[in-house]
Amino acid sequence: MEHKKLKEDSEMKIYNYMPESIGRLVSKLKERNNEEQKNITEAVQSIISEVRQRGDEALFELTKKFDGVSLQNPEVEKSLIENAFESIEPALARAINRAAGNIRSFHENQKEKSWFTTEENGILLGQKVTPLERVGIYVPGGTAPLPSSVLMNAIPAKIAGVKEIIMLTPPGKNGVPNPAILACALVAGVDRVFQVGGAQAIAAMAYGTETIPKVDKITGPGNIFVVTAKKMVYGVCDIDMIAGPSEVLIIADDSAKPEYVAADLLSQAEHDILASAILITTSQKLLKMVLIEIEKQTAKLPRKEIIQQSLDNNGAMVLVDSINEAVKLANKIAPEHLELCVRNPFLLVGDIKNAGAIFLGEYSPEPLGDYMAGPNHVLPTNGTARFYSPLSVDDFVKRSSIISYSKEALENVWQDIATFAEAEGLTAHANSVRIRFKDSR
Amino acid sequence: MEHKKLKEDSEMKIYNYMPESIGRLVSKLKERNNEEQKNITEAVQSIISEVRQRGDEALFELTKKFDGVSLQNPEVEKSLIENAFESIEPALARAINRAAGNIRSFHENQKEKSWFTTEENGILLGQKVTPLERVGIYVPGGTAPLPSSVLMNAIPAKIAGVKEIIMLTPPGKNGVPNPAILACALVAGVDRVFQVGGAQAIAAMAYGTETIPKVDKITGPGNIFVVTAKKMVYGVCDIDMIAGPSEVLIIADDSAKPEYVAADLLSQAEHDILASAILITTSQKLLKMVLIEIEKQTAKLPRKEIIQQSLDNNGAMVLVDSINEAVKLANKIAPEHLELCVRNPFLLVGDIKNAGAIFLGEYSPEPLGDYMAGPNHVLPTNGTARFYSPLSVDDFVKRSSIISYSKEALENVWQDIATFAEAEGLTAHANSVRIRFKDSR
Numbered sequence: 001m002e003h004k005k006l007k008e009d010s011e012m013k014i015y016n017y018m019p020e021s022i023g024r025l026v027s028k029l030k031e032r033n034n035e036e037q038k039n040i041t042e043a044v045q046s047i048i049s050e051v052r053q054r055g056d057e058a059l060f061e062l063t064k065k066f067d068g069v070s071l072q073n074p075e076v077e078k079s080l081i082e083n084a085f086e087s088i089e090p091a092l093a094r095a096i097n098r099a100a101g102n103i104r105s106f107h108e109n110q111k112e113k114s115w116f117t118t119e120e121n122g123i124l125l126g127q128k129v130t131p132l133e134r135v136g137i138y139v140p141g142g143t144a145p146l147p148s149s150v151l152m153n154a155i156p157a158k159i160a161g162v163k164e165i166i167m168l169t170p171p172g173k174n175g176v177p178n179p180a181i182l183a184c185a186l187v188a189g190v191d192r193v194f195q196v197g198g199a200q201a202i203a204a205m206a207y208g209t210e211t212i213p214k215v216d217k218i219t220g221p222g223n224i225f226v227v228t229a230k231k232m233v234y235g236v237c238d239i240d241m242i243a244g245p246s247e248v249l250i251i252a253d254d255s256a257k258p259e260y261v262a263a264d265l266l267s268q269a270e271h272d273i274l275a276s277a278i279l280i281t282t283s284q285k286l287l288k289m290v291l292i293e294i295e296k297q298t299a300k301l302p303r304k305e306i307i308q309q310s311l312d313n314n315g316a317m318v319l320v321d322s323i324n325e326a327v328k329l330a331n332k333i334a335p336e337h338l339e340l341c342v343r344n345p346f347l348l349v350g351d352i353k354n355a356g357a358i359f360l361g362e363y364s365p366e367p368l369g370d371y372m373a374g375p376n377h378v379l380p381t382n383g384t385a386r387f388y389s390p391l392s393v394d395d396f397v398k399r400s401s402i403i404s405y406s407k408e409a410l411e412n413v414w415q416d417i418a419t420f421a422e423a424e425g426l427t428a429h430a431n432s433v434r435i436r437f438k439d440s441r
Numbered sequence: 442m443e444h445k446k447l448k449e450d451s452e453m454k455i456y457n458y459m460p461e462s463i464g465r466l467v468s469k470l471k472e473r474n475n476e477e478q479k480n481i482t483e484a485v486q487s488i489i490s491e492v493r494q495r496g497d498e499a500l501f502e503l504t505k506k507f508d509g510v511s512l513q514n515p516e517v518e519k520s521l522i523e524n525a526f527e528s529i530e531p532a533l534a535r536a537i538n539r540a541a542g543n544i545r546s547f548h549e550n551q552k553e554k555s556w557f558t559t560e561e562n563g564i565l566l567g568q569k570v571t572p573l574e575r576v577g578i579y580v581p582g583g584t585a586p587l588p589s590s591v592l593m594n595a596i597p598a599k600i601a602g603v604k605e606i607i608m609l610t611p612p613g614k615n616g617v618p619n620p621a622i623l624a625c626a627l628v629a630g631v632d633r634v635f636q637v638g639g640a641q642a643i644a645a646m647a648y649g650t651e652t653i654p655k656v657d658k659i660t661g662p663g664n665i666f667v668v669t670a671k672k673m674v675y676g677v678c679d680i681d682m683i684a685g686p687s688e689v690l691i692i693a694d695d696s697a698k699p700e701y702v703a704a705d706l707l708s709q710a711e712h713d714i715l716a717s718a719i720l721i722t723t724s725q726k727l728l729k730m731v732l733i734e735i736e737k738q739t740a741k742l743p744r745k746e747i748i749q750q751s752l753d754n755n756g757a758m759v760l761v762d763s764i765n766e767a768v769k770l771a772n773k774i775a776p777e778h779l780e781l782c783v784r785n786p787f788l789l790v791g792d793i794k795n796a797g798a799i800f801l802g803e804y805s806p807e808p809l810g811d812y813m814a815g816p817n818h819v820l821p822t823n824g825t826a827r828f829y830s831p832l833s834v835d836d837f838v839k840r841s842s843i844i845s846y847s848k849e850a851l852e853n854v855w856q857d858i859a860t861f862a863e864a865e866g867l868t869a870h871a872n873s874v875r876i877r878f879k880d881s882r
Binding site: 115361392409 | 530532533536537539547550551556558564566569573574586587588589621657658672675679683700704705707708711712738741742743744748786787790793794795796797798799800802803804805806808809810812813814815816817821827828830831833835839840841842843847851854856857858860861862864865866868870871872874876877
């Protein structure tokens with residue numbers, strides 16, 4: 001990465017230190033998925049219809065084809081899960097247990113109660129909260145397994161009271177999944193684990209096969225095939241959200257420490273080449289020092305090639321006149337993770353409209369949220385924090401309205417109901433109340 | 442409708458009195474949309490891309506083509522909305538105002554507060570609730586306008602604190618929308634009304650045009666074109682849910698009044714020929730009397746042809762041995778509306794797992810919920826009550842996690858974070874906490 005001459009994008013006032021990058025930061029971020037997705041749609045469509053029509057037979061064929069593994073029974077033995085902690089380092093076991101405890105205690109606060117209201121003339125109205133019956137969690141395999149995502153997806157489902165949580169993950173080498181993933185499944189309360197991956201795993205959970213039970217909701221991250229399959233089965237079952245690449249946006253004033261800011265940007269950039277790390281600052285001095293720090297730190301990082309591509313393509317450093325301007329731009333971008341590295345971060349919280357998670361102050365780096373603090377790390381990406389929320393206990397329940405009227409209460413409103421129904425041309429609706437008061441026409 | 446001989450479906454124990462109907466009730470209900478939808482997808486895709494690329498120009502062309510109307514300015518004048526109550530009958534005005542009051546007071550109970558928790562060593566975690574910025578409500582036009590749906594969609598958005606609510610509805614004859622729809626828009630707090638309909642209206646709200654502002658979420662019912670367009674723009678903005686045809690399922694014992702049960706089944710069947718009305722009862726006597734009542738009442742109803750087709754294709758009467766069996770079957774069907782016409786309906790509420798709205802007792806007919814009681818009439822259809830909930834204030838807010846750690850608090854966990862991050866191969870994540878404690882590697 002070379003220092004490029006400070007250049008100003010007149011339209012957006014973006015000073016960009018990264019080569020070849022952002023003319024129109026906002027719109028570009030929102031667009032980056034589209035092209036890739038189109039090419040994959042057809043392949044996924046055919047995988048889904050195969051699994052839907054032929055069940056296990058198709059599932060096993062596709063697993064042979066894509067993973068090179070011949071499945072006999074895709075279900076992971078219970079004993080392997082129960083003994084998973086024996087196969088991992090004590091330090092990791094401790095980290096998993098602490099994280100699980102924090103995630104559990106944060107999400108307990110999200111539990112929603114059924115409620116009702118009454119009126120004196122025999123009206124009772126309410127809302128009943130019922131956990132989903134069965135939920136499926138997808139956990140990617142591949143080179144970097146993500147045990148933390150098992151905790152973040154399964155614990156809220158468990159707290160919601162979901163009866164059965166199943167987990168699907170691509171077949172591992174040696175025929176067994178990563179032990180850290182199994183340890184997290186155990187501590188989070190996952191009931192059954194199956195070694196099936198990709199779009200075929202999503203299809204199996206949505207429609208059910210002989211061995212994989214049909215679920216009410218699918219959650220969890222995945223590659224573009226998995227994401228596309230989730231979008232396609234949406235409506236057959238529920239899904240968590242259409243996830244895109246990961247993002248961090250840091251708002252910093254001159255009180256921020258350049259080495260921390262740089263490290264946090266890099267922690268985002270290392271995810272993948274589509275990940276986006278953005279700094280918006282009021283301090284030109286900080287901006288320059290962060291750039292120096294980025295070079296220094298990147299040199300020592302194993303994933304430096306990914307980092308460099310990610311910064312080149314989707315990174316940005318923006319100099320603004322005021323923190324207000326920074327907040328306005330952040331709201332426009334609607335980042336997944338927002339760090340407020342400013343003197344009094346709590347004063348800005350009210351102005352932040354669009355962000356998945358807000359990290360306040362210099363000791364709240366984004367990886368704290370990824371693993372340990374407790375709030376969910378499944379967050380809206382790619383500008384969708386405009387309307388989506390972090391994964392929560394709410395996502396694993398559904399509500400039913402409760403309506404109970406006495407004769408007296410209905411008598412008091414039946415004529416209005418009939419009037420309204422007739423205005424909509426729905427005479428049988430009107431008749432349904434009329435008939436109860438012998439005014440059947 | 443003739444009386445057919447009682448025949449038993451051995452697999453499901455369904456006694457079916459309707460001609461030509463259900464072999465496998467459950468699966469059929471879930472499937473009925475699929476074929477129709479496939480044929481429409483392409484047309485909608487092209488409408489969306491036209492509007493996205495050419496904005497108002499395409500929007501006006503498509504309105505000319507599909508509605509036969511040349512738009513100058515699609516926005517309905519403020520004065521027309523403000524004076525809408527003058528153009529409707531006093532009885533309807535009264536019904537609208539009472540309904541709006543009840544809807545408002547029920548939904549006020551759904552307001553969610555931002556919350557936080559603290560620990561003594563400087564940890565603050567929380568969840569900030571922020572209303573969506575701008576929401577778009579679609580209201581179908583055509584022969585039977587649905588003013589009640591304006592109330593049901595706009596009032597929860599308003600209570601949530603949405604800044605701007607826009608409403609799109611197909612152009613009316615005489616160049617003005619139905620006055621009852623405008624009156625409902627006024628009382629519900631809709632800010633702007635535009636006369637644009639169909640898939641092009643959904644595209645305009647998702648992407649924005651010169652005259653229609655881009656929204657964060659689209660809600661409201663519509664025909665198959667509108668529904669398909671909503672599914673396609675999902676992710677660009679949020680949508681309420683993938684709605685299907687309407688359903689009622691009535692569980693009745695021998696205490697139920699046949700004329701009420703029949704009237705309530707008919708009120709559902711009149712919606713459209715895909716609507717589904719199902720009775721599950723423990724009483725053969727009731728079942729027979731309901732059938733007689735259905736014939737008697739249908740004869741007097743203006744929409745009798747729709748009713749007959751709906752009952753023939755998607756209606757069912759099921760005789761079961763016990764109320765428990767009825768509840769089990771109802772949970773399998775997961776109906777939009779569930780009426781419990783039994784001696785003590787409250788005792789069944791705990792066993793009901795899947796239902797959009799539950800109506801208890803003989804004075805709580807389904808149309809009470811459609812118009813007046815207060816709970817939302819936008820409910821999960823087509824078996825999706827397995828995982829979806831009624832439209833609520835929640836649907837018009839989003840949440841952001843709040844994470845704030847002190848130095849002391851982070852010091853206590855940074856090593857666990859580093860361990861976890863390294864187990865996932867994410868060294869830059871580990872570095873982001875290490876660097877704060879001068880253990881940069």
